[in-house]
Amino acid sequence: MTQQPICTTCPYCGTGCGVLASIDGAVGLKVKGDPDHPANFGRLCSKGSALGETIIPDGRLHTPQINGQPASWDAALDMVADAFSTTIAKHGPDSVAFYVSGQLLTEDYYVANKLMKGYIGSANIDTNSRLCMASTVAGQKRAFGTDTVPGTYEDLELADLVVLTGSNLAWCHPVLYQRIVAAKAARPSMKVVVIDPRRTATCDLADMHLALKPGTDVALFNHLLNQINDLGAVDAQFVSAHVSGFADALDVASATDGSVTGLTDSELAAFAALWIGTEKTVTVFSQGINQSDHGADKVNAILNCHLATGRIGKPGCGPFSVTGQPNAMGGREVGGLANMLAAHLDIENATHRDAVQTFWSSPTMAKHQGLKAVDMFQAISEGKIKALWVMCTNPVVSLPDADAVKSAIAGCDFVAVSDLSATTDTAVLADVVLPATGWGEKDGTVTNSDRTISRQRALMSPTGQSRHDWEIISDVARRMGYEGFDYETPAQIFREHAQLSGVAANQGKDFDISGLAGISDADFEALQPTRWPVRANGAKSDRFFADGGFFTPTKRANMLPVLQPAPKEQPAALPYRLNTGRIRDQWHTMTRTALAPRLNQHYGEPFLELHPEDALALGLRPADLALVESLYGTTILRVLVTDRVAPGSVFAPIHWTGETSSAGRVSVLVPPSTDPTSGQPDSKAAPVAIKPYAAEWYGFAACETDFTPSTEYWAKARSTTGWRVELADKSAPDDWQEYARALFGINDAQISSVTDPARNIARVALHKSGKLIAALYAASTPVSVSRNFASELIGTDGHGALAGQAGANQPDPGAxxxxxxxxxxxxxxxxxxxxxxxxxxxxxxxxxxxxxxxxxxxxxxxxxxxxxxxxxxx
The missing domain is CATH 1.10.10.1100 (BFD-like [2Fe-2S]-binding domain)
Structure with missing residues (x-):
């Protein structure tokens, strides 16, 4: 029996796609795009399309754990509350911290922020959104007075020019990319420019690809600002009425040498002419701008150009930040960052603090900003923070200098983790692990990149004893003796959040959904996608700033003088510049996407993109393994030789963890350097050394059950028939059959094999009851075997298993x-x-x-x- 489809929202990127999901008794969870949702109009990316495959019980935590053992909710919550209360009593409120997530719902986020800032009295709550969008927050606050996204998704289709800078939109926000593709197909005169040192899939759409030198974005946009002035494109009326700082910004821009970008004079001139000559221009920016030690300045360099031309807040033009997580915006709205208060209010503004404290009737209020993510974990390592609660994120994998983060958490006096699993790299270090609900079970709201609030609705009952994050936080707050946390439904929290936004609006802030403050439970349940602001008088507006109205004390926007930093020389011992990012079919640390077999087929293991010239100089061939080292850690990555990267620059994806690979946590390589304004880590410029990994043998294995090898290198992924694993080590076994039994943990299977000791080649097949249950392929060079074919043989009679290639009558679909x-x-x-x-x-x-x-x-x-x-x- 199939239930009626439920309208909900995808839990991946900040696009905020609507999903129609239903439980089908025959096939499980069926998902498709919601044709009526204004973010996606029925489109879904590969990850969203595979959501049904991720709703499985495998790996889910069913009960709380204390020190790795099952425990009751009462015992676990009492332990968390007592640990935080005792630590605060002994060492003060700044001795504790929350590290939360852009994958929490707004209601979860709101309650966590309220507890930490208004009741514990510390601002030591930060979020993994610090790793992706903090520089945009800082840049927009400096320019606009608030963290305001001026435009909407519709502007991408109304624009005559879309500039994509620091954004591989095709892979990281595929639905937005397809909206632009469709708009360009309907209107071929529309132009697209991609600014990226790396040639990505997004470049396929580009009329112009500017492969600038990494980190020179400020110079490019300063050059553009200078050209805007020289060619008479300044909107003098708009600047005179609504902008401050134009002259100072221009002075710095005019002194900037555009050649430092590495672009030719003709490329610079062509870009400036196109941008200046196209009134309806949208500049889309993402992690390539934000993840930098001067990311906020990059953001302001972009904003300067739009402010100087008055191209902001009008249909089809404006700067547009696309967020990385489903509720990065919601977290910013409730004050989930350590340097913010709820409703976009300012934590260091006494009037704002008093307004929030009065609204909450809270016993105290944090008086200064707390520790941002990188600083927070440094403080943990120094013993300054003694109790930590991590919610719905995996910092041991995602934060820079990840090995140091791991050591800090391991050495912290008390650590609680709320998550779906107890086996993440972070959860295994916790004293208490609390089972939280996941997508399909959670109920509340998220806000996407263009300020649209959408409902995430429950499709099923919580797994085991898992509970919603807002319930867990509220229960701990009550146990700590705090009033004000007697919530019974997410609708109740949403109403409070909306009421508080009215207080912020009265303080002159942008975020205002007070028109929803009286929403009933039934209307909350039925809430349709709604773009804020929604004011108490019912007024709405899609865009900000077309006619000024900025949120600074002067009501004028600020153009900032921003300098292009001098280029950093690569240390002789670390001659390569590592850029990190996402791939098409995986998400963050793979706790969800790794559950879907088809999402593991495009790239099944961590890899390193390396230019052919560099590969030749290093003695690395395609599919070899490379040992990549920085001052902070070491990884082993599969070599992908490609001219998509420039000589001297390399790229590696961020997704692999200690659960899915032996040495693929790329964040161990990234230095803990941050933007001084935003606190966002620079994840795009890690100096690294590269050399061949001297493996004696390489292998590929497929098995119907999960297993973890003892080899120095391994990377595993789910397949449609079980598991597939890549292997390598520096010493080969003497007996491949015995090795295969030990590798798979199978002692009662029939074994057939083909070996060639002279060439270190072995192929071993394990059968039970006439079915192939596991197979191992090994060689002294990267194994030549059809991975998909071999994996699909598991569970069959295994005909052709030892060949590792499809026969004439066995079609092999290939990678x-x-x-x-x-x-x-x-x-x-x-x-x-x-x-x-x-x-x-x-x-x-x-x-x-x-x-x-x-x-x-x-x-x-x-x-x-x-x-x-x-x-x-x-």
Missing amino acids: TVCACFNVGVNTILSAIESDKLMSVDAIGQALSAGTNCGSCKPELAAILNSALSRAAAE
Whole structure:
């Protein structure tokens, strides 16, 4: 029996896509895009499309744990409350901290912020949003007086020019990318510029790709500002009426040498001419701008250009920050950052503090900003913070200098973790682990990148004894003796949040949803996507600042003089610059996406993009393993040789953890350097050294059950039939059959094998009851075996297992290209040849590949072009 679809919101990026989800007794959870949601109009990316595969019981924590053992809720909550109360009594409120997450719902976030700032009396609550959008918050507050996103998603389609800077939108916000693709197809005169040192999938759409030197964004936009002035494009009326600081900003910009970007004079001139000559211009920016030790200045360099031209808050033009997490915006609205108060109020403003304390009727109020994420964990390592509560995030994997973070948490006097699992890299270090509800069970609201509030609705009952985060926090608060936490529903918390926004509006702030302060439980349940502000008088507005009205004391925007920092020389011992980021089908630390087999097929292990010149100099070939070292840690990554990166620059994804790989936590390489204004870490410029990992043997294994190898290198992923694992080590076993039994933990299976000791080649198949249950392939070089074919043989009779390749009558789809429809490269090549396909659209019509989220279209185009080139040469 299938339930009626429930309208909810995707839990991944800040796009905030609407999802229609229903429980089907035959197939489990069915999901599709909500055609009526204004963020996505029915589109979903590969991750959103696979949400149904992630709602499984595997790995879920069912009961609280104390010191790794099951415990009652009363015992666990009493322990948390007592630890925090005792620590505060002995060492003061700043001796405790919360580290929370942009994946919490607004109601969870609100209660956590209220407890820490208004009752404990410390601002030591920060969020993993510090790692992705803090520089935007700082830049927008400096320019606008508040953390305000001026525009809307519709502006992406109304623009005549979309500039994407520091944003691989095709992979990181695929639905927004597809909205631009559709707009450009409907209006071919629309132009797209991509500014990125790396050639990404997003460049497939670009009319102009500016591959500037890493970290020179300020110089580029300062050059643009100077050209805006020289070519007479300043909106003098707007600047005169609504902007301060123009002359100082221009003085600095005019002294900036655009050549430091590494772009040619013609490239700089073409970009300036296009930007200046196109009134309807939207500049979209994301992590490539934010994740920098001068990210706030990068943001202000962009804002300066829009303010100087008055291109802000009007249909089809303005600066636009796209957020990385589903509720990064909601967390900013409730004051989830250590330097903010709820409702965009300022923690260091006594009037604002008094207003919030009065509203909460709270016993105290934090009087100064707390420790930002990197500083917080440094304080933990120094013993200044003695009790820590981590909620819905995995800092041992995601924070820079991650090994030091791990040591800090391990040495902290008391650590509580609220999460879905007790096996994350962070949860295994905790004294108490509290089972929290996850997507599909949670109930509340999130806010996306264009200020649209959407409902996340429960589809099913909580797993085991798991509870909502707001319930857990409220219960601890009551146990600590605090009143004001008698919440019974998320609607009750939302109403309080909305009421407080009215207090902020009276203080001259932008965030105002006081028009929803009287929402009933029934209306909250039925709440449709709603963009703020929603004022008490019913007034709404889609955009900010077209006619001024900034939130500074003068009501004028501030243009800031921002300097391009001098280039940093790479240390001789660490000659490569590491850029980190996301890949198409994975999300953050993979606690959800790794559960979906099809999301593990595109890239199944951590990797390093390396330019061919660098690979040659280092003696590294495609598929070799590289040992990557910085001053802070070491990883082992699979080599992907590509000219997508420039010589001297390398790229690695952030997603792999200690659960999914032996040495793939890339954040161990990243230094803990931060932007002095925003506190955001620089995750794009880690100096590293690279050398071959001297493996004696490489391996690939597939098994119906999970296992963790003892090899120095391993990386594992779910497959449709069980698990697949990449292996390597510096010493080879003497007996491959015995090694295979030990590797898989299987002693009662029949074994067949083919070995060649002279070449260190071995292939071992394990059968039970006539079915293949595991297989191991080993060689002295990276193993040549069809991974998907070998994995799909598990659970069958295993015919062809020792060959590791499909026979003539066994089609091998090859490596997955389209995760939405699970279409492999061999299937695509076969269709191109047999059906004479001549376009990406034709591939989509034949195989469906690329017809959902579209993020694989650049790869489809590359496969098609290569196939057509080979055919023409024959």
